[in-house]
Amino acid sequence: MQKVNSPADVAKMREICKAAFARQKLRFLICAGTGCIAGGSLDVYEEFKRVIGERGIDVNVDLLFENKEIEAGTVTSGCHGFCQMGPLVRVEPAGTFYTKVRAKDVEEIVTATLDENAVIERLLYEKPDGSHAATEEDVPFYNRQQRIVLGGCGTIDPEDIREYFAVDGFQALATIFQEHSPEDVIEIVKESGLRGRGGGGFPAGRKWEAGLNAKATPKYVVCNGDEGDPGAFMDRSVLEANPQSVIEGMTIAAYAIGAEFGVVYVRAEYPLAVVRLLKAIEQAKEYGVLGDNIMGTGFNFDIEVFQGAGAFVCGESTALTLSIEGKRGMPRVAPRPRTTEVGLFDKPTLLNNVKSFAYVPDIIRKGAGWFKSIGTESSSGTAVFALTGNILNAGLIEVPMGIKLREIIYDIGGGIPKGGSFKAVQTGGPSGGCLPESLLDTPIDYDSLDEAGSIMGSGGMVVMDERTCMVDVARYFLNFTEEESCGQCVPCRLGTKQLLEILKDICAGKGRKKDIDLLVELSHSVHGGSVCGLGQTAANPVLTTLRYFKDEYEAHINDKCCPARVCTNLISYRIMEDKCAGCTLCARACPVDAISGEKKEVHVIDQGLCIQCGVCMEKCPKKFSAVECVSPKIPIPAKEKTEVVA
Amino acid sequence: MEERLSAVLSPYEGRKDALIPMLQKVQEELGYLSEEAMLLIARTTGMPESHVYGVATFYAQFYFSRRGKNQTKICSGTACHVKGAARVKDAFERELGISCGSTSADYEHSLETVACVGSCALAPVVVVNEDVHGQVQTGKIDKILEQSIKD
Amino acid sequence: MSKVTITIDGMQISADEGMTVLEAAQAHGLYIPNLCNHPDLKPAGLCRVCVVKMDDWKVTVSCKQPVKDGMVISTEDPEVQKIRRNTVELIVADHPMTCLTCEADGNCELQRVAHYVGVTPEGLNRYRRKIRNIPMDRSNPFFDIDHSKCILCGICVRTCDELQNINAIDYAQRGVTSLISTLGNKPIADSRCESCGECVVRCPVAALAPKGAQEPMYEVKSICSYCGVGCGVMLGVRGQKVVSVEGDRNNPVNKGSLCVKGRYGYKFINHPERLSTPLIKKNGTLEEASWDEALDLIAEKFSGSKGDKFAALASARITNEDNYLIQKFTRAVMGTNNIDHCARL
Numbered sequence A: 001m002q003k004v005n006s007p008a009d010v011a012k013m014r015e016i017c018k019a020a021f022a023r024q025k026l027r028f029l030i031c032a033g034t035g036c037i038a039g040g041s042l043d044v045y046e047e048f049k050r051v052i053g054e055r056g057i058d059v060n061v062d063l064l065f066e067n068k069e070i071e072a073g074t075v076t077s078g079c080h081g082f083c084q085m086g087p088l089v090r091v092e093p094a095g096t097f098y099t100k101v102r103a104k105d106v107e108e109i110v111t112a113t114l115d116e117n118a119v120i121e122r123l124l125y126e127k128p129d130g131s132h133a134a135t136e137e138d139v140p141f142y143n144r145q146q147r148i149v150l151g152g153c154g155t156i157d158p159e160d161i162r163e164y165f166a167v168d169g170f171q172a173l174a175t176i177f178q179e180h181s182p183e184d185v186i187e188i189v190k191e192s193g194l195r196g197r198g199g200g201g202f203p204a205g206r207k208w209e210a211g212l213n214a215k216a217t218p219k220y221v222v223c224n225g226d227e228g229d230p231g232a233f234m235d236r237s238v239l240e241a242n243p244q245s246v247i248e249g250m251t252i253a254a255y256a257i258g259a260e261f262g263v264v265y266v267r268a269e270y271p272l273a274v275v276r277l278l279k280a281i282e283q284a285k286e287y288g289v290l291g292d293n294i295m296g297t298g299f300n301f302d303i304e305v306f307q308g309a310g311a312f313v314c315g316e317s318t319a320l321t322l323s324i325e326g327k328r329g330m331p332r333v334a335p336r337p338r339t340t341e342v343g344l345f346d347k348p349t350l351l352n353n354v355k356s357f358a359y360v361p362d363i364i365r366k367g368a369g370w371f372k373s374i375g376t377e378s379s380s381g382t383a384v385f386a387l388t389g390n391i392l393n394a395g396l397i398e399v400p401m402g403i404k405l406r407e408i409i410y411d412i413g414g415g416i417p418k419g420g421s422f423k424a425v426q427t428g429g430p431s432g433g434c435l436p437e438s439l440l441d442t443p444i445d446y447d448s449l450d451e452a453g454s455i456m457g458s459g460g461m462v463v464m465d466e467r468t469c470m471v472d473v474a475r476y477f478l479n480f481t482e483e484e485s486c487g488q489c490v491p492c493r494l495g496t497k498q499l500l501e502i503l504k505d506i507c508a509g510k511g512r513k514k515d516i517d518l519l520v521e522l523s524h525s526v527h528g529g530s531v532c533g534l535g536q537t538a539a540n541p542v543l544t545t546l547r548y549f550k551d552e553y554e555a556h557i558n559d560k561c562c563p564a565r566v567c568t569n570l571i572s573y574r575i576m577e578d579k580c581a582g583c584t585l586c587a588r589a590c591p592v593d594a595i596s597g598e599k600k601e602v603h604v605i606d607q608g609l610c611i612q613c614g615v616c617m618e619k620c621p622k623k624f625s626a627v628e629c630v631s632p633k634i635p636i637p638a639k640e641k642t643e644v645v646a
Numbered sequence B: 001m002e003e004r005l006s007a008v009l010s011p012y013e014g015r016k017d018a019l020i021p022m023l024q025k026v027q028e029e030l031g032y033l034s035e036e037a038m039l040l041i042a043r044t045t046g047m048p049e050s051h052v053y054g055v056a057t058f059y060a061q062f063y064f065s066r067r068g069k070n071q072t073k074i075c076s077g078t079a080c081h082v083k084g085a086a087r088v089k090d091a092f093e094r095e096l097g098i099s100c101g102s103t104s105a106d107y108e109h110s111l112e113t114v115a116c117v118g119s120c121a122l123a124p125v126v127v128v129n130e131d132v133h134g135q136v137q138t139g140k141i142d143k144i145l146e147q148s149i150k151d
Numbered sequence C: 001m002s003k004v005t006i007t008i009d010g011m012q013i014s015a016d017e018g019m020t021v022l023e024a025a026q027a028h029g030l031y032i033p034n035l036c037n038h039p040d041l042k043p044a045g046l047c048r049v050c051v052v053k054m055d056d057w058k059v060t061v062s063c064k065q066p067v068k069d070g071m072v073i074s075t076e077d078p079e080v081q082k083i084r085r086n087t088v089e090l091i092v093a094d095h096p097m098t099c100l101t102c103e104a105d106g107n108c109e110l111q112r113v114a115h116y117v118g119v120t121p122e123g124l125n126r127y128r129r130k131i132r133n134i135p136m137d138r139s140n141p142f143f144d145i146d147h148s149k150c151i152l153c154g155i156c157v158r159t160c161d162e163l164q165n166i167n168a169i170d171y172a173q174r175g176v177t178s179l180i181s182t183l184g185n186k187p188i189a190d191s192r193c194e195s196c197g198e199c200v201v202r203c204p205v206a207a208l209a210p211k212g213a214q215e216p217m218y219e220v221k222s223i224c225s226y227c228g229v230g231c232g233v234m235l236g237v238r239g240q241k242v243v244s245v246e247g248d249r250n251n252p253v254n255k256g257s258l259c260v261k262g263r264y265g266y267k268f269i270n271h272p273e274r275l276s277t278p279l280i281k282k283n284g285t286l287e288e289a290s291w292d293e294a295l296d297l298i299a300e301k302f303s304g305s306k307g308d309k310f311a312a313l314a315s316a317r318i319t320n321e322d323n324y325l326i327q328k329f330t331r332a333v334m335g336t337n338n339i340d341h342c343a344r345l
């Protein structure tokens, strides 16, 4: 069967695909997400093909659909979320989970699996207690998670739609065609309590209803895959690992509001997501589940992919639609009609985040009640986070709403890597805030995070340890928003500039006593005066760091001291006489030749020349650890100063 | 140049709704957006020149001068920032002898920062040409360059 | 048009439906500070200086907020005052303060707004002043562009688009680096700008300023003499000299708009070589003559040239009324239909 000609065909298709894949006795799934590719997973994949091929096995999946059996196969999957341990290889059906696999390990894996029915222990994940995790599910990083949108990520081949069919793909779409009116679909989405996953948390059902009620035609469905939060990659992974779920969700939405045309707006930096999406769209059309006359029902819906061109503000819904129209991404100014009334090309437009759409097929198949039962009363379902920063297990996680920050950071993330201690966790990206240790028991949901001064955001979660300077973090975010401000309105354009200049001064030791009051005053005005969400939330990183880490600001301003030893103008590097062994490594590495000393003798840094690059500290062998970083700065002796000038 | 671009631009004759894909295609063809190319786009679509320029300069993806043969992008996303991206940037600037956002005089290298390449779990991240390098250490950037630069 | 009643700072005023709050206020002579609004243009809502509080809860921009019956507006609400003051301070902190030598001095919206919200030296000193340094564009013969004074209100861009349909300039770059620009930020003289100066007269500051303009002593109402449209002009006069021209906003023909000739082409009036008496060719050379002499000569020659051997060519530089008379004279007195006009190119 090559095409779905009626909604009933979807079930048949599923059985055919399931049966076919069952004829593959063994398969090696190689993660081909961006993270693993960076680690060389494509070489690993090629090596698998070569090694298996050498055994005379044809790995072509199409053979399975010709009723042939295959001894072993190899395919690529999307990101598993545990990129830090990549490249990852999953062996099915056993589920064996190999980490940090190199091409040179492949021979061994194939032999062990095919010939010896054994596993290679050294490639398994080592748990904190020293034992090995045989399967993915056994890894602590995963076993506290509940994967819905990430469910297909890492277990199916995103480039073969038949794999999606095999796991109930397009069944939800078939069901609504068979059983539900557009109003029913909206009712289900409303009942599920699904809130938009793009950051704002607006109830999806209500937005869909407004889309249905809008009178003008044509209508559009737009998927927001701009993912501007720097330090987050949830949407990227969904688009790369399971693009079909987004396509199905968008098609269901199109049916619900009566749209015939959709656009996925993908961030400029995500070329792989574009490739996978285009492939998925093409295959979906071939199989009759997208395009004209979907499943023989007479319903038409087509999707185009639009590649962003690098502007964070285009994640904002009105800027995004203007950008598709070929204009500058300057958000529309309120008072204005809603996007569901006047959106893309001034027509009614339903705009949701990638994950918001990806949840929908599961909600339809498993019911609104099922989704509602996960999470909390006001925030149902799961939350997806890109857990990064100073954390042992960085990666992509999906957890039920209501889980505590502490559980995420310590139970799933494994806590702070050796030697460090927790200082803050940042959620919500440039619009969010930094929460301290004392708030680690805050449950993850829209309202609790709001109350704490941060926001849920679209899923960035950056953990910071005591070596992170909170003033520098605020400066970092303001630098980002200043660069990304569209510039059309004054409070945002000049407010972010002013906040940034003040923060830069504080970091450089030029802060003034009254700066803290000015930061607070300006933050409120920028919030109240700006046109769009970017400006309105731009000061959040300043306000939360001031709220929870005011002492660090005061140390910078009053004592010219950066307690985290980050701000280069407030630190000095120093070699400890009692520890230096005179190995000369640092002196040879110093880019400005600021270190002098004879072999086997104590080395000295010329403070007048040092540019605080930190290379010497990195180079000094662990066993000596003779370089330390101090703040406030070591004063430069006057004599040395004149030498530099001369 | 007109000839080189006419194939790229002809499908867009008179269309005003596809400026960004047009700019992307032209940049793909030329490596950057020259003034003549933008003028040509304005003429092809019937849009004002100032508008074409205004849109192009709004987006970070577009360049307006010739770029280096090798392009190094240093991620300055949050995850990379807390993992020391600033030092990585300084180190690359020193190694290549150019500052971020510029191109070397011999057009061998361009260096820039980008806000997150979506591999945050591997922070700090640097992309040299098509290769993504994760967990970058300042002491090892010569090896990274060696591995990824074209000659 | 149906009327609504709104309350501004306790005062009840009536307004037409479809008006914005700012328009309603202005119609009653009430000042709400504003920078990016212009009565000829669609509201943009970008400077955020015109913020007001609506119905005791919502901060909104009065230039874009439509009036609604029963609406209560406060311009002095503490939150509004704070936002407004900080916003103006941000602009001033980013602005070169060279008022005394500035083209716009005394006629500057930024000065007016800053004065109204009460910008003080103490308030300003808290800010970091980092003014952009972009070279001025002096390429246009009639006006200069000083980007460092530009407050990016967008009035010029909207004027060139909405009113002139020329689109010589647009926003370029983004964020703090935004500027008003031609393609490639080339000199405006090399762009498709027609030097109409419509943007210049609307610029609220001196970012767009006429070259060497002088304040007139008094104004004289007149009609532009360049073409048959007959735009109303206000000639600014000092002593015996015309030193400026402005469009007459009350003239129904042009409602204040002018083209490059009407606005900037007034120097000929005081030109030393301008003809001020008739000249009659005698023995091959043109010699000055009195009006009587000249008219007698014309009457004499015309009398002998009635019928189709006569033709009249009228001018675009005289008024419609004068053109009508020439046509009438040609047909009724000279007895021919040979009448044409130079502006048929």
Ligand SMILES: Cc1cc2nc3c(=O)[nH]c(=O)nc-3n(C[C@H](O)[C@H](O)[C@H](O)COP(=O)(O)O)c2cc1C
Pocket (backbone or CB within 6 Å): A195, A196, A197, A198, A199, A200, A201, A202, A204, A224, A225, A226, A227, A228, A229, A312, A313, A314, A315, A316, A317, A318, A351, A352, A353, A354, A356, A458, A532, A533, A534
């Ligand atoms: C400056 C700014 C950037 C945004 N970036 C994104 C983004 O990258 N992805 C996203 O889904 N939503 C983003 N949003 C939120 C969108 O405007 C919009 O609310 C969202 O996409 C709606 O989808 P949802 O209801 O499914 O969350 C951004 C908003 C603002 C103000």
Ligand code: SF4
Pocket (backbone or CB within 6 Å): A313, A330, A331, A484, A485, A486, A487, A488, A489, A490, A492, A493, A530, A531, A532, A533, A534, A535, A536
């Ligand atoms: S708040 Fe910032 S990004 Fe939003 S419209 Fe204003 S200047 Fe643009």
Ligand code: SF4
Pocket (backbone or CB within 6 Å): A573, A589, A590, A591, A592, A593, A594, A595, A605, A609, A610, A611, A612, A613, A614, A615, A616, A617
């Ligand atoms: S910090 Fe850098 S510049 Fe300073 S001494 Fe160490 S290596 Fe040299």
Ligand code: SF4
Pocket (backbone or CB within 6 Å): A575, A579, A580, A581, A582, A583, A584, A585, A586, A587, A603, A619, A620, A621, A624, A625, A626, A627
């Ligand atoms: S690297 Fe360390 S031990 Fe070696 S000379 Fe430098 S400071 Fe001394």
Ligand code: SF4
Pocket (backbone or CB within 6 Å): C095, C096, C097, C098, C099, C100, C102, C103, C104, C105, C106, C108, C109, C110, C111, C149, C205, C206, C207
């Ligand atoms: S534009 Fe206005 S505020 Fe600016 S210098 Fe001139 S008069 Fe002063």
Ligand code: SF4
Pocket (backbone or CB within 6 Å): C159, C160, C164, C166, C167, C168, C169, C192, C193, C194, C195, C196, C197, C198, C199, C200
């Ligand atoms: S002078 Fe006229 S044509 Fe030139 S930019 Fe201004 S409004 Fe446009």
Ligand code: SF4
Pocket (backbone or CB within 6 Å): C149, C150, C151, C152, C153, C154, C155, C156, C157, C180, C199, C202, C203, C204, C205, C207, C208
């Ligand atoms: S040049 Fe004048 S009118 Fe144009 S944006 Fe700047 S301040 Fe406004």
Ligand code: FES
Pocket (backbone or CB within 6 Å): A031, A032, A033, A034, A035, A036, A037, A078, A079, A080, A081, A082, A083, A084, A086, A087, A088
């Ligand atoms: S890319 Fe392989 S786990 Fe993320």
Ligand code: FES
Pocket (backbone or CB within 6 Å): A230, A231, A232, B075, B076, B077, B078, B079, B080, B081, B115, B116, B117, B118, B119, B120, B121, B123, B124, B125
């Ligand atoms: S923050 Fe650097 S890759 Fe995301």
Ligand code: FES
Pocket (backbone or CB within 6 Å): C033, C034, C035, C036, C037, C044, C045, C046, C047, C048, C049, C050, C051, C061, C062, C063, C064
């Ligand atoms: S006048 Fe209303 S925002 Fe500028």
